[in-house]
Amino acid sequence: MRLPSGLFLSACIACLCLSGCSEEETAAPSAPRPTRVVVVTPHKLALVAQGAGRIRSRYVSAVGFEVGGRMLSREVDMGAMVKKGQKLAELSAVDYQNKVTAAEADVDAARAALAQASAQEERFRILLGKGFATHSQHDDALKSLQSARAEVQATEANLRIARNQLSYTQLLAPDDGVVTATGADPGQVVAAGQMVVEISGNDAREAVFAVATNDVTRAKLGMAVNVSLQGRLDIAVTGTIREISPEADSATGTYQVKVALASPPAEMRLGAVVVGRVESEGGQEVATLPPSALLQSGGQPQVWVVGQDDKVQRREVKLVEFDADSIVVSHGLSAGEKVVTAGVNSLADGDLVNPETEVK
Structure with a gap:
């Protein structure tokens, strides 16, 4: 049976409406x-600071002659290991030997004068007892005796000084260590106290760092620092900050921080470049x-x-x-x-x- 065209169109529209309602009812919300x-x-x-430094000795001695003169020889160069009492350098000793000879002559003359004054005082003392001399004469003899004794003491002291100065022409190592610098060469005239050889103790080694202003404000004495050899991070030791410079270096504007090392490995020789790292908790x-x-x-x-x-x-x-x-x-x-x-x-x-x- 054939439906009228109007009735057929209405049926189609109803079907479409029912289909749309079904899709809206079954649509589910999107999944999370x-x-x-x-x-x-x-x-x-965690506050972390890191910087490079060098291994240095805690005790560095600038060794020089206690007298001036022309240096004849220097027995050691940089890097040499020295022992306490070892000869380092020598000055010309001619003038100082002459001073010793002159001082010895002065002592002999003073002792002769003392012997003469002593005998003269004894004679006047005997004569005074017998009434053949006055008290004034004995007093003058006693005064001469006391002056002669003082002169002997003075000349003997000058002799000791001259002998000491003669011995100072030999420069000896004050302690064991390593020569890390030299300040004069043979033939040069040096002044008393001028550095001739610098000796660094090899036992007490420490790491010295140049620290920027922003980081040095967080550094504290006794703070632990991990120090490792540059390029060899497996060679490391823990040290503690023992000194913080109160003033910045005029050339670099950095502060010098010294870290004491407990039993550093042999690879951390004097002059070796090391890396220091500090890690601490902030507030x-x-x-x-x-x-x-x-x-x-x-x-x-x-x-x-x-x-x-x-x-x-x-x-x-x-x-x-x-x-x-x-x-x-x-x-x-x-x-x-x-x-x-x-x-x-x-x-x-x-x-x-x-x-x-x-x-x-």
Whole structure:
């Protein structure tokens, strides 16, 4: 049976309406997106400072002659190992030997005068007892005797000084150590006290660093420092800061920091270049996140924070440090909050997510 054309069109429209109603009734809400997150765990900010320095001796002696003169020889050069009492250099001793000879002659003359004054005093003392001399004459003889004794003491002291000066023409090592510098060559006229040889003790070694102003303010006496040989990080020792220069170097503007080393390895010889590293906790609370958590939009650093309803929200944060491995946030996050670490540039405010905590 053939239906009228009007009735057929009405039936088709009814079918389409019923089909549309069925699709709207069966449409399901969008599923939450799986998202990786990290839980914010605040911690103290680790302050790290690193710099290069050199191994030096704690005790360095600038050795020089106690008298001046022309230097005849120098027995050691830089790098030489010396022992206490070893001869280092020698001055011309001709003039000092002549002084000793003159002082010895003065002593002989003074002793002869003393013998004469002593005999004269004894004679006047005997004559005074017999009444053949006056007290004034005996007093004069006694005064001459006392002067002669004083003259002997003075000339003997001058002789000792002359002999000491003669011995000072031989420069001897005051202690065991290594020659790290020389200040005069044979044939040169040196003054008393001028540095001829610098000796560094090999036992008490320390690391000396030039530290910038920003870092030296955090340095404290007794602070532990990890010191390693440059290029050989496996050769390391822990030292403690024993001295911080109160004034900056006029040329570099840095402060000298000396680190005492406990039993340094043999590879850390005098003059070796070392690297010092200090790591300490500061007072600021921070949170460390992966770099992938940072949202690349807006003028301020932002991250996605997952709320209790599992919906994401933008949150501005303040960064303290940023590198290829991590970002350090000082403000904007609270302990226990979840921060999205993957796919941050494909999310929008209010998106529903299924957070999966990263395993570190």
